[in-house]
Amino acid sequence: MKIFVCVKQVPDAKDVRLDPKTNTLAREGVQSIMNPYDRHALEEAVRLKEQHGGTVTVISMGPPQAEATLREAISCGADEMALVSDRAFAGADTWATTYTLSMAIKKLGGADLIICGKQAIDGDTAQVGPGLAERMGMPYLTCVRKVVSVAGQVIRLERMMDDGYDLVEAELPMLFTVVKEINEPRIPSLKGKMKAKKQELVMLSAADIGADPDLLGLKGSPTQVVNVFPPEMRGERCLLEGTADEQVAQLATKLEAIL
């Protein structure tokens, strides 16, 4: 089974802040990490390979620094890695991203199975998985929480819904995105770390993947960001006073109208 895992290098979202005075992103001390959901995607791919054979290729579209994230993925069990990197990709929204990733995966010989994270924590869009599947002509499932079985080309999965879950069946080739509940990612092994150091990085440019320049980056992105601003807070801040008993009594009175 030829498995591709899409991984993205993202800023650690919890540290990203907008300075309310200057409206700029506070960048100090913000680390780049592997998108947390993609760790679970990778782990699931490695487990499937261990059980059913095959190869796991991690692929990322991003700046040259994303190499670090790919090497980390190798240390966690991936076999091969590809970085799709070109100035022409800058400013890509999910529409242009799925085009680029699909062209790259086709260039690398296609996949039997593609696994993505549910969403990337920088944009939280959750759109790349479904969009990529469509461009690859594959069926897909989002928010998979369990791989129930793989028998030949037939794969059974549980997908999370808002009110429970669906048990579903699909045929390979297909794509799915995973939620964190699906597994507990392993930590890199010593052997993995050694391999990560030596592993050759496949670099692909826009020309390498035969992409139409009009469909890339900002130019190929239907959405445009026109404004960024800090979230508004509601500012009531009324602290009750007195001992615990007094506060509780005041609150109980205030809540009478609601309860």
Place this chain on the structure above:
Amino acid sequence: MLKIDLDTCIGCGVCEANCAFAAITMEDGQPVVNEKCTLCGSCVDNCEVDAMVIERETKVNQVDLVAWSGVWVFAEYRNGRITPVTMELLGAGRGLADTRGVKLAAVLFGSELGDTAKDLVAHGADTVYVADDPAFAHFTDDAYGNVLTDLIREHQPEIVLAGATAIGRSVIPRVATILGAGLTADCTDLAIRKEDGALLQTRPAFGGNIMATIVCPDTRPQMATVRPLVMTPRAADDTRQGEIITVTPLAMRMQSRVKVIESVIAESEQANITESEIVVAGGRGLDGEKGFQLVKDLADAMGGAVGASRAAVDSGWVGYPHQVGQTGKTVAPKLYVAAGISGAIQHVIGMQSAETIVAINKDPHAPIFDVATYGLVGDVFEILPKLTAKLNERKG
């Protein structure tokens, strides 16, 4: 592209200082743009000597904008009922349609739908396209996506809205990809731009730390998924008249490559936090499963559902369906009680539209107090049992 006229530029560096994306750096006293630029335009607005302009290149997927008209809402029907977010979307969609002077339509897929379409009219739709077929008994991205795509191509609405639910966030990206349309995920605010009638789509990014407003100027339809419980539904008006149009898709378009074998509904009563009028939530301050029981007890006394911060869920004191916030659920109850929760933005974003917020925290500087209607500074292990006892006592 962002173009800088270096003859006009005075090298003041205001653009560098104002760029939210670190896309401009001053090199030898001249601004240089890098690949992080999103063309957001804030440098252009801030440039005192007007040395910067944005030249937008024409996109290949550009369409004849005026041919697209009307606002559509994808009505989500599951397990025998319309999801509440659908009515919220109709409320928001009605406002947008009126501003644009166009019609509001709903698209409804399902099996054995009965009179459901009338409900959508009562909540604001002028037209409802209904496809009632056993093929829609279970949700599949193929059948729902194909038929929605076909209808959009045929009728060319300028705006298509869907709930940012498991279903909406799964199928709508497929439709947008096929149509070459821009799609904004998980919006919390929608408005029409006066100058050109474009849809302004505002959404949180970076875990809610920043908000971004997005437009799709060159493509149609403008598509957005909208977070549940942020838009306001209109009261149902059963006398409203609307047109209900039956759609009979080709069998081929309703085929799915994915087969749903079983749909399991597995939400416990106390986990149904999005629909409860009272939510009592606990965080790391409860210090364990045993402590968390105090939250459940108060929820029982108040007749409410149990919510939790991510810290409490990650610690395993309570299940993920209870999580409130950016990566959990958004709630907007009449009353929200936050006990032992610090009030990180990722949590607050999911509960700040509650009517009344009560916060209990031993740290008087905890940010949760900034959004609290009533704040109690103290120990949850003391206050929660007292409050529960007080309420039980009043109940008699």
